[in-house]
Amino acid sequence: MSADRTYPGRLVGAFAIGATLLLTGEAALVLLVQLYLNGLGASPLIISLSGSLAWVGTLVASPLWGTLSDRTSPRRLLGVVLIGSAIATSSLGLLLVAPLVLALGTVRRLLGNGLAPIGMKLISSASPAASRGRNLSYLSAARAAGFVFGGILGGIVLERAGFRGSFLLVALLPLAAIPMLRWIPPRPASTSGRPPRWAALRMLRGSPLGLVYAGVTLRQLATTGVGALAFVYMSEYTISAETMGWISAINPAVAVASSLLFGQLVDRIDRRIAILFGFAVVVLYPLGYAFASGSGGFAFAAVPLGLSFGSYYAGTTAAIASIVPQEHQGAMFGLLDSSRGLGGLAGPVLAGALVTAFGYRTMFVAMAGISAVALLLVLATVRSLRSPSRSTS
DSSP: OOSOTTHHHHHHHHHHHHHHHHHHHHHHHHHHHHHHHHHTTOOHHHHHHHHHHHHHHHHHHHHHHHHHHTTSOHHHHHHHHHHHHHHHHHGGGGOOOHHHHHHHHHHHHHHHTTHHHHHHHHHHHHSOGGGHHHHHHHHHHHHHHHHHHHHHHHHHHHHHHHHHHHHHHHHHHHHHTGGGGGGSOSSOOOOSSOOOTTHHHHHTTTOTHHHHHHHHHHHHHHHHHHHTTHHHHHHTTTOOHHHHHHHHHHHHHHHHHHHHHHHHHTTTSOHHHHHHHHHHHTTHHHHHHHHOOSHHHHHHHHHHHHHHHHHHHHHHHHHHHHHSOHHHHHHHHHHHHHHHHHHHHHHHHHHHHHHHHHOHHHHHHHHHHHHHHHHHHHHTTGGGGOOOOOOOO
16 A cells, blocks of 8 residues: 555554543433434334434445445545534434434444544555454444443533534534544555446355354344433433443443454454454343343443443454455445344334334344354354464565
8 A cells, every 4th residue: 555654653643532522422412312203202113213224324225335445545534524514413413303303323323433444454455465354353442432432422412502502512523533634544555456336245155254244143133233222211210311331331342452362362362252252242131131130230231231232343344354355345344234224223113113023132132043043144254254374465
């Protein structure tokens, strides 16, 4: 990519700062929107839709942004992501009715989900093989760090500024990342030619990544199903919004540490260990909610979710960077987040329906079962994901 040896570091730094700021805002909005809709008197099913419709943006946008990053100026794309996210978030300050709040959640995700596939494509292209997993993990850790700060921020500002002030303050975060664009190259990474349309989807046929992506979808279905009603459920135990914010920060804080740890390990050990651990430990997340009855129990339940993200995501992105040709990597990274988006779309709707029909505990147990099915899918294909011998290219 560049003869400048500092280039990968500057690129990673730019995306790490941008991801932290953007995801801080998104994490704060998860808490703010759930409690705002609850204050409007919305049902659990409607509140859960705020999660589902937001994930529509991930499902649609991630492969689109990933494909665009293979052929279009990343600096221009990221400018659209940051400015558009700020506009969509500030609109919530009008204290809109529930349908418009749900619609804006979709728009925000359509825009905000451009950062991850664009960043992973550029970082993978700029990094030597021996440090690719580590460099990709910094972006994953930065995204998780955003959720640490966002969970805390959402609870604190809501207690002090109310909903209108909180929405407007959160809208400033993506704008603060705009100066980092000067570190982003104005042109896409050099490849051997433009990939044919739908090439990434065709690559999944017969690829071990197909079942992994299916497992990612089910894992995300279970975790977002729990998360879509987590704050409403905690409010039944008279837990304050500020305490909820601190509890919500535990999962991403653990994810930061596990992303960095497994990012180092996947460059040295078999990536399959990281992937399997991530899919196995997440089963404990919904089970923790099923048996929690206070802030300590909810805090404990957040730990396995953080461990899961850092390990499975580091292993999976390293596998994509190693298996997939460079000219298709942007699209394939986008499809990874799109797989998460599909699960994120279905999970909150299913969770809301289960809670309405059977109650919270049944919903949590059902989500644990779905997580176990995801693990079985990955087990069926994990032998094909062995790490290649080390290379310096």
